[in-house]
Amino acid sequence: MGYKKNLSIYYCGMEECKPGHSFGPAIRPHYLMHFVLRGKGIYQVKGKEFKVNKGEAFLIRPQDVTYYEADLEDPWEYVWIAFDGEEADAILEEYQLLEDKFICQIDESKDSALYLRKIAEAFLNRYDERELMGYFYLIISSIKKEKSEQKRDYDKSYLDKAISYIRYNYSYNINVSDIARHVGIERTYLYKIFMRYQKMSPKQYLTRYRLLAAKDMLGNTKYTITEIALSCGFHNSSMFSKSFQKEEKISPSQFRKQLLEADQ
Incomplete structure (x- = not known):
C-alpha cells in the first residue's frame, strides 16, 4: 500500500436510516466517522456496545471489525466522512480519540450540523478539494474535548x-x-x-x-x-x-x- 498523503478525504455522504437499518460486521481500510444529526442507534466494536445519540459521533478505525444499527423507534440520520493519512492520526490524538475511545460529543453551537450537511453536498456535487478540507476542519473543531485532560501515559x-x-x-x-x-x-x-x-x-x-x-x-x-x-x-x-x-x-x-x- 505504501505511503499515504498527510490527509485524504476518500468519500462522505448523508443518510436518513430506516428503523433497524444496520451495517456489518465489516472492516474498513481507513478511518470512518459517523456524525449523528438526529435519532439514535448502537455501535459495536471490540466486544463493546455503545448507544449513540443526536449530537454524538462514532469512530471506526482501520482494520477494526464493527457493526452499527439504527434504533427501531427513533432511527438516526447521520453524515459519514472517510479519511486517512498521518495528519489524521495527529488530529484524532489532539481530540483525545485514542485507541480505547470510540464515541465523542459534538458542540452543536458551532454550526456543526450545517457544516456536516455542506460537506456531504460538496462531495456529491463535484467538490473543490479546498472547500471539502475547509468543512472537514470546521467539523473536527466542533468535537468537544474532555474537560479534565490527564497527562497521557x-x-x-x-x-x-x-x-x-x-x-x-x-x-x-x-x-x-x-x-x-x-x-x-x-x-x-x-x-x-x-x-x-x-x-x-x-x-x-x-x-x-x-x-x-x-x-x-x-x-x-x-x-x-x-x-x-x-x-x-x-x-x-x-x-x-x-x-x-x-x-x-x-x-x-x-x-x-x-x-x-x-x-x-
Whole structure:
C-alpha cells in the first residue's frame, strides 16, 4: 500500500436510516466517522456496545471489525466522512480519540450540523478539494474535548506511534529495529510495551498486520501470490506462504479459493 498523503478525504455522504437499518460486521481500510444529526442507534466494536445519540459521533478505525444499527423507534440520520493519512492520526490524538475511545460529543453551537450537511453536498456535487478540507476542519473543531485532560501515559503514546509507523510502512522492508528507532526507544522497551497492551511482540504485530493486508488483497485483487507477498512486505512468496499457513492453517491459494467459492 505504501505511503499515504498527510490527509485524504476518500468519500462522505448523508443518510436518513430506516428503523433497524444496520451495517456489518465489516472492516474498513481507513478511518470512518459517523456524525449523528438526529435519532439514535448502537455501535459495536471490540466486544463493546455503545448507544449513540443526536449530537454524538462514532469512530471506526482501520482494520477494526464493527457493526452499527439504527434504533427501531427513533432511527438516526447521520453524515459519514472517510479519511486517512498521518495528519489524521495527529488530529484524532489532539481530540483525545485514542485507541480505547470510540464515541465523542459534538458542540452543536458551532454550526456543526450545517457544516456536516455542506460537506456531504460538496462531495456529491463535484467538490473543490479546498472547500471539502475547509468543512472537514470546521467539523473536527466542533468535537468537544474532555474537560479534565490527564497527562497521557508515555507508554501508550509510544505504542500509538509504533502502530502508526507500521500502518504506513508495513509494505516496505521494515523490521522491529526500524520501529523502535522511529519511536525513539530501545527494542526491549518496545517489546514490553507491545506485550503489555497488545499481548504480542512487535514482530508478531507487524506480521499479523501484513497478513491482514494480504488477506484483503487475496479477496479483492487478481494479483499473484508473489505480487501480494512483495506488496505486503514479505521478502518472497515462500516466507509469505509459511507465515500465512502458520496463522490461518491453510495456504494463501486455498484461502483465495474458499473466498471465490463463497461468492458463487
